[in-house]
Amino acid sequence: MIEFKLPSLGADMDEGKLLEWKIQPGATVKRGDIVAIVDTAKAAVDIESWVEGTVHQLLIEVGDKVPVGTPIALLLAPGETAESVAQPAAAVPRRRISPAARQRAAALGVDLASVTGTGPDGAVTLQDVETRAAQTTAPSVDRGAEMRRAIAAAMSRSKREIPHYYLSEAIPLRLALSWLERCNAELPVTERLLPAVLLLKAVAIATRRYPEMNGHWLDGAFRVAPAAHLGVAISLRQGGLIAPALHDVAAKPLDVLMHELADLVRRARAGSLRSSELADPTLTVTNLGEQGCESVFGVIYPPQVALVGFGRVMERPWLEQGKLVAMPSVIASLSGDHRASDGHRGALFLAEIRTLLQQPDTL
Amino acid sequence: MDRTALRTVVLATLRTIAPEVEEGELRDDRPLREQIDLDSMDWLNFIIGLHESLQVDIPEADYRELISLNAVLDYLEARLSGAVSAQALSGGKP
Numbered sequence: 001m002i003e004f005k006l007p008s009l010g011a012d013m014d015e016g017k018l019l020e021w022k023i024q025p026g027a028t029v030k031r032g033d034i035v036a037i038v039d040t041a042k043a044a045v046d047i048e049s050w051v052e053g054t055v056h057q058l059l060i061e062v063g064d065k066v067p068v069g070t071p072i073a074l075l076l077a078p079g080e081t082a083e084s085v086a087q088p089a090a091a092v093p094r095r096r097i098s099p100a101a102r103q104r105a106a107a108l109g110v111d112l113a114s115v116t117g118t119g120p121d122g123a124v125t126l127q128d129v130e131t132r133a134a135q136t137t138a139p140s141v142d143r144g145a146e147m148r149r150a151i152a153a154a155m156s157r158s159k160r161e162i163p164h165y166y167l168s169e170a171i172p173l174r175l176a177l178s179w180l181e182r183c184n185a186e187l188p189v190t191e192r193l194l195p196a197v198l199l200l201k202a203v204a205i206a207t208r209r210y211p212e213m214n215g216h217w218l219d220g221a222f223r224v225a226p227a228a229h230l231g232v233a234i235s236l237r238q239g240g241l242i243a244p245a246l247h248d249v250a251a252k253p254l255d256v257l258m259h260e261l262a263d264l265v266r267r268a269r270a271g272s273l274r275s276s277e278l279a280d281p282t283l284t285v286t287n288l289g290e291q292g293c294e295s296v297f298g299v300i301y302p303p304q305v306a307l308v309g310f311g312r313v314m315e316r317p318w319l320e321q322g323k324l325v326a327m328p329s330v331i332a333s334l335s336g337d338h339r340a341s342d343g344h345r346g347a348l349f350l351a352e353i354r355t356l357l358q359q360p361d362t363l
Numbered sequence: 364m365d366r367t368a369l370r371t372v373v374l375a376t377l378r379t380i381a382p383e384v385e386e387g388e389l390r391d392d393r394p395l396r397e398q399i400d401l402d403s404m405d406w407l408n409f410i411i412g413l414h415e416s417l418q419v420d421i422p423e424a425d426y427r428e429l430i431s432l433n434a435v436l437d438y439l440e441a442r443l444s445g446a447v448s449a450q451a452l453s454g455g456k457p
Contacts, residue, residue: 184423189414192423194403237383237400265404289402 003071012154017065041146096123147240163338179360202356204228204249210349216303231281244277295331305337376412
């Protein structure tokens with residue numbers, strides 16, 4: 001029997017509310033199948049399965065709000081049958097809530113998941129519900145406020161725990177941009193590439209030589225990630241931001257990355273992402289684009305250990321073979337976690353990104 | 364298509380990307396991207412949207428002409444009545 005738990009949805013999302021089940025008892029589930037849709041502070045998230053099996057029992061109902069890590073369904077592993085496994089219901093005790101408490105909670109608009117039970121075996125009593133209701137001033141259902149709270153929690157944790165160091169490097173982009181212009185002139189409008197994909201690809205490839213920038217700080221040690229799943233910081237029109245993963249960026253050609261990036265931005269702004277996109281980022285890239293300011297020094301998204309920032313691409317005075325020229329360029333920055341890497345390696349990492357961007361046809 | 368109809372198409376396309384755009388708030392003679400927060404992905408989607416609704420393929424080399432809503436309408440009117448793009452004029456080289 002497999003306990004299917006609500007997976008991690010990134011450092012700033014610790015709970016989810018079930019909007020819809022996509023599976024029913026008896027259904028077979030493969031890796032990557034969508035199991036459920038769960039609402040979080042930042043988006044409605046398609047929860048993907050990481051296991052194979054047959055659905056045995058659903059443990060939560062639509063509308064239930066549960067913390068990350070809570071078992072939400074029981075699956076039979078391939079080869080298992082319902083008869084071959086021991087009484088599953090006993091494995092996951094349902095919370096005991098007195099009918100009066102349940103009624104009162106509904107009347108007061110109290111979320112039962114947030115109530116601490118003080119009755120026998122942790123049962124939730126009428127008194128518990130009323131205590132909780134008294135604690136809660138105006139229950140917040142405002143997505144904007146919840147998102148601010150989620151960002152506040154993750155960024156405060158980052159600045160509390162991560163000793164940041166910061167580096168920056170001006171990178172000439174004449175070669176990259178003229179290469180891109182030539183490519184795009186041949187392409188239909190729906191296939192055109194944005195400079196952002198070149199920047200993302202260069203960062204991802206650079207992590208091959210500087211793996212200490214790509215991974216997570218967990219339990220007091222750095223764990224390098226096997227691939228560069230770049231978190232792409234996307235600002236949302238209603239305010240706030242989200243940085244879902246573009247998977248395995250180093251291995252994909254630019255046209256594929258462009259399609260995936262466009263799709264990711266569209267879905268992030270529509271508020272619909274996949275659980276792997278929230279859980280998988282190994283290194284975040286923030287790109288202020290054409291409208292932004294000159295440079296950005298970001299706050300690392302824990303438990304990641306680095307963040308690469310790109311400011312506005314613009315012409316700057318540049319010395320080239322003793323002559324002053326107007327050079328399209330970008331200021332790249334690195335916010336590094338000093339527990340995982342040192343400034344010297346960080347500087348080499350930025351220099352590698354610069355070198356890669358001078359050979360756009362190899363990206 | 365007259366200019367009023369064209370304006371309606373352009374605004375509808377903009378609104379699929381920036382739903383917060385209110386028609387009354389937009390000044391036709393002011394730079395679009397000063398009035399609406401459009402990043403490079405939004406801008407590309409706007410160009411793709413115009414391509415889909417009007418069958419006009421706007422080359423990158425022409426983006427710099429598309430400053431204000433008036434400029435976009437001037438450009439589209441010219442292209443729809445048969446004018447060639449800057450890219451085509453320069454022999455395909457941007």
